[in-house]
Amino acid sequence: MSDQHFTTEQIAAACHELEGQPPEVILRWAVRAFYPKLTMATAFGPEGNCIIHMLAEIEPRVRIFNLETGYQFAETLELRERIKTRYGIEVEYVRAATTVPEYEAEHGGPLYVIRPDQCCLDRKILPLRKAVVGYEAWISAIRKDQTGERGKASLVQWDPKFDLVKINPLLDWTKKDVWAFITKHDVPYNPLHNEGYPSIGCWPCTAPVGEGEDERAGRWRGTGKKECGLHVVEHQSGSGI
Numbered sequence: 001m002s003d004q005h006f007t008t009e010q011i012a013a014a015c016h017e018l019e020g021q022p023p024e025v026i027l028r029w030a031v032r033a034f035y036p037k038l039t040m041a042t043a044f045g046p047e048g049n050c051i052i053h054m055l056a057e058i059e060p061r062v063r064i065f066n067l068e069t070g071y072q073f074a075e076t077l078e079l080r081e082r083i084k085t086r087y088g089i090e091v092e093y094v095r096a097a098t099t100v101p102e103y104e105a106e107h108g109g110p111l112y113v114i115r116p117d118q119c120c121l122d123r124k125i126l127p128l129r130k131a132v133v134g135y136e137a138w139i140s141a142i143r144k145d146q147t148g149e150r151g152k153a154s155l156v157q158w159d160p161k162f163d164l165v166k167i168n169p170l171l172d173w174t175k176k177d178v179w180a181f182i183t184k185h186d187v188p189y190n191p192l193h194n195e196g197y198p199s200i201g202c203w204p205c206t207a208p209v210g211e212g213e214d215e216r217a218g219r220w221r222g223t224g225k226k227e228c229g230l231h232v233v234e235h236q237s238g239s240g241i
């Protein structure tokens with residue numbers, strides 16, 4: 001384990017070594033390279049839950065946290081408890097600087113309606129930045145086929161937004177792969193997935209999707225916004241959060 005960040009050469013070598021390997025192999029590599037300075041943020045999506053299942057066997061002490069914006073669905077919060085019961089892993093809540101009532105009072109109402117980027121910045125990005133101080137790497141559950149931006153990601157990459165190495169063990173998995181794993185291992189998942197919500201974030205910004213729609217079509221529907229900013233690299237997108 002090193003106190004120094006991985007160099008560009010080390011990241012390229014890791015990508016080469018891990019190409020085509022299953023997620024468990026990538027996670028074992030990440031634990032060897034970075035634990036205990038390895039962390040993971042989860043919104044308890046199906047992909048993240050697969051990774052939690054794998055980490056429970058590989059290294060259950062990896063610190064996993066959830067950005068508790070105060071706007072999450074009750075079903076999502078209940079899922080955290082089910083994961084704790086199943087795996088003994090207590091996902092830590094990382095909260096914004098203010099409660100939802102304080103935040104809405106400060107801005108004269110809910111900001112997600114008029115300035116969702118600012119709301120995501122205050123309630124997700126800034127708390128995340130604080131939560132990862134002292135860590136060297138974080139695990140993400142993104143898949144290449146989810147958005148154009150995610151399609152540009154690598155298995156291991158430098159994340160300039162958070163000054164961390166980012167490891168994406170499920171990058172090459174499809175949605176079908178994720179659900180096959182969930183079924184095979186009886187991994188806990190959010191019951192809202194059975195009610196037309198393939199991708200679940202905060203309740204004000206998540207709508208069910210119709211037959212044939214993109215799986216993230218219900219996120220920030222009608223706003224043009226596709227990401228909260230956690231997985232957007234600034235120099236690639238040209239936009240901030």
Ligand code: SF4
Pocket residue numbers: 069071111112115116117119120121123124201202203204205228
């Ligand atoms: S997803 Fe919506 S409610 Fe949640 S932080 Fe972003 S704008 Fe706010």
